[in-house]
Amino acid sequence: MKLKFSKMHGLGNDFVVVDGIRQTVGLTPERLRQLGDRHLGIGFDQLLLVEAPHDGANDFRYRIFNNDGSEVEQCGNGARCFVKFVTEQKLTNKRAIRVETAKGVIVPEYHSNGLITVDMGVPRLKSLEIPFIADGDAITHPLTVGDDSIDVTVVSMGNPHAVCVVNNVDSAPVAQQGPLVESHPRFPEKVNAGFMQIVNRGEIRLRVYERGAGETLACGTGACAAVVAGIQRGQLDSRVLVHTRGGDLNIEWGGPGHPVKMTGPAVTVFTGEIEI
Numbered sequence: 001m002k003l004k005f006s007k008m009h010g011l012g013n014d015f016v017v018v019d020g021i022r023q024t025v026g027l028t029p030e031r032l033r034q035l036g037d038r039h040l041g042i043g044f045d046q047l048l049l050v051e052a053p054h055d056g057a058n059d060f061r062y063r064i065f066n067n068d069g070s071e072v073e074q075c076g077n078g079a080r081c082f083v084k085f086v087t088e089q090k091l092t093n094k095r096a097i098r099v100e101t102a103k104g105v106i107v108p109e110y111h112s113n114g115l116i117t118v119d120m121g122v123p124r125l126k127s128l129e130i131p132f133i134a135d136g137d138a139i140t141h142p143l144t145v146g147d148d149s150i151d152v153t154v155v156s157m158g159n160p161h162a163v164c165v166v167n168n169v170d171s172a173p174v175a176q177q178g179p180l181v182e183s184h185p186r187f188p189e190k191v192n193a194g195f196m197q198i199v200n201r202g203e204i205r206l207r208v209y210e211r212g213a214g215e216t217l218a219c220g221t222g223a224c225a226a227v228v229a230g231i232q233r234g235q236l237d238s239r240v241l242v243h244t245r246g247g248d249l250n251i252e253w254g255g256p257g258h259p260v261k262m263t264g265p266a267v268t269v270f271t272g273e274i275e276i
C-alpha cells in the first residue's frame with residue numbers, strides 16, 4: 001500500500017508529515033523505525049500524523065512518533081510544520097487552528113509573512129506533573145549524572161524536559177550527559193535534556209538531547225522549557241530569543257499560569273509516497 005507524505009523541517013528538526021484523514025495509515029512501531037532510518041527509509045526525528053479531532057470544537061488531532069517508534073505528547077517545531085501542512089494540503093482554510101494533542105489543545109497561527117506562532121499551553125512545573133521523582137517542587141534539583149552532579153529545572157510542555165545551565169553550549173557535554181539524563185531513573189517516562197547558555201536576560205543559546213531521537217538541530221518544546229526554566233531561575237525576562245543550531249525561535253512566557261508562545265519558521269522540503 002502507498003503512503004503519501006511531506007518531508008518538512010522546523011529549524012532543521014525534521015519530520016515526515018502524513019495525512020491520516022484522507023488516507024488509511026496503519027504503521028507498526030517497527031515500520032515507523034524503518035521509515036525513520038536515514039539509510040533504509042525516509043529519515044526523520046519525528047513522524048507527525050494528522051487525524052480528525054475527537055472533540056468537534058477542535059480542528060485536528062495531532063499524533064507524534066519519535067524516531068525510536070515511541071508515541072509522545074507534544075512537539076513544538078512539529079506544530080509549526082503541522083499548520084503549514086494542513087494549509088498546503090487544503091485540509092483547512094483557517095489561519096489559526098485548534099489542534100488536540102495527547103496532553104491538551106495547542107493553537108498554531110500561520111502569519112502572512114510565513115512565520116507561525118503557536119500557543120503551546122500552560123507549562124506544568126510540579127515534579128509529579130513532569131513526571132520527576134523528587135522531594136518537593138524546588139526550582140532546581142541536583143541530579144547525579146555519571147560522575148557529575150548537575151542542577152536541573154524540570155518543566156512539562158506536555159512532554160517532559162530537564163534543563164541545566166552551561167557556560168558555553170559549544171563545549172557542553174551533550175553527547176556524554178544527554179543519554180544519561182534522558183534515561184535517568186528519576187524520570188519514569190524518560191526526559192528531553194536541555195543545555196542552556198544564558199547570553200543575556202533576553203537571549204539564550206540552546207542544545208537539546210531529545211528523548212527518543214538524540215540531539216536534534218532544534219527542539220521547539222525544549223526552547224519553551226528552557227525559557228520557562230530561565231525565568232523560574234530569575235535569569236531571564238518574559239521575551240527571549242533562542243538560538244538553536246538550526247536557527248532562531250522567539251519565546252514569550254508571562255509566568256506561572258500563563259501559556260508559552262513560540263514563533264518561528266516551517267519548511268516543506270519535498271512530497272512523496274512510499275510503500276508501507
Ligand SMILES: N[C@H](CCC[C@H](N)C(=O)O)C(=O)O
Pocket residue numbers: 013045046066072073074075076077078159160192210211212213216218219220221222
Ligand atoms: N523528543 C520529544 C518529542 C519531539 C519534541 C521536539 N522535536 C520539539 O520540537 O518539541 C519527546 O520525546 O518528548
